[in-house]
Amino acid sequence: MSLNQKMDRNKTDNEGRIYLDDERVILTSSAVFGILRKDLMDNISEERMKGFLIRYGWNLGKNDAKNVLKKHQSSIEELLKKGPELHMMRGFTKVKRVDLQLDYDEDGQIESVHVEGFWSGSYEAEEFIEQFGHSDTAVCYTLVGYASGYYSEICQKTVIFKEVACKATGADNCYYVGKTIPEWNGSIEKELKYYYDEPIVRELEITYEKLLEERNNFEKTFTIHERLTAEFTNGNDLQTIADAIYEEIGIPILIENADLSPLAGSGLPLDFFTNGYLDFKSAVHIQREENYYQTREISDGGNQYLTTPIMLQRKCFGFCSFIYEGNQPVTKVDLMILERVASVCSLYILNEKTTFEAVERIKGHFLDQIIDGGPLSEKEILTRGKYIQTDLNEPYCIAALKYDNENAGSENGLLIHDQVLKVYSITLKTGLMC
Structure with a gap:
């Protein structure tokens, strides 16, 4: 039966119900989905909106696949062909499949899937451009979810679709690739989280x-x-x-x-x-x-x-x-x-460092006063010695250090002099600032 013949099977009863292929459907403007998308982005974030639309498409595709399985006993290849037909009957997009590879195991069950094709006239891409302008990434989340759900139900094996080109990004048409998870070689892992519903409360x-x-x-x-x-x-x-x-x-x-x-x-x-x-x-x-x-x-x-x-x-x-x-x-x-x-x-x-430098300056000044024979009594000398933790009543040693400095008197010479004294003094302590 051709797609046009199937469309002719639409009927409306006296209660206003519309049926498509014996299933009740509703008609609404595609613009509504563009508005819905914008509201979801504004209210629950772009990430959660993406997951919502992918899961919506997944459940839609899975439900269509279940109905197809009830009505037809065809081969898997024939059943998979009906997916694009249903996609087009719903007005989502025009589908042109360009490649389909199915591998079976010894029991005749699907082992791997690889499918590619075009979506032209995608309602999602058109409504996105209408609402937001062009995008940097693919936006046909419902189409991706629908195809993934349909193929997964028919093949009884999880098949994940990915949009590798999108009209919303400036491409002439949307291009999709669908594979079973192992065939993605880990490159689809980031997308898998969108297929699992995590309540916003969680x-x-x-x-x-x-x-x-x-x-x-x-x-x-x-x-x-x-x-x-x-x-x-x-x-x-x-x-x-x-x-x-x-x-x-x-x-x-x-x-x-x-x-x-x-x-x-x-x-x-x-x-x-x-x-x-x-x-x-x-x-x-x-x-x-x-x-x-x-x-x-x-x-x-x-x-x-x-x-x-x-x-x-x-x-x-x-x-x-x-x-x-x-x-x-x-x-x-x-x-x-x-x-x-x-x-x-x-x-x-x-x-x-500050304490050490201050004490060293005090020691130098104190020593200069003693050497110069300043007006200090023995009692004052002993008292000031205690201020710098030196008991002059006890035996002590005096060390003299001499070094040659060609830059003596210059700014660099003073700096070198200061560094030599500092290093020499530090070596007598704990090595803290070496």
């Missing part, structure tokens, strides 16, 4: 759960930041800060200076510095890539590391690192906490 629940997680992360990070600030303002050192972090989150932490010498650590295995430290340095510090001075997540196959630099005055003074055993995941909140630890460490180093 989507809101997921959004709420994410917001709740973000709030909890913020609260946890804020609480830890408050404790770190308290440790710093109380004058505690880096080891105390490291201990506080390990106590709060239970992740081993290591703080290093710019020379990659350990300054503090907590939660580390007892044999870490004899067995594990070389592996850590090899994974984290050996290969200095472009992002070396950024927060990085690194794996050496056995452990995970999260490391971030301690930056001060645009210079790197060290690194803070979390060390994860095995495949323990690195979370977003861990990153937030580590960056705050690095900030507190930079403040600690700045404070130590």
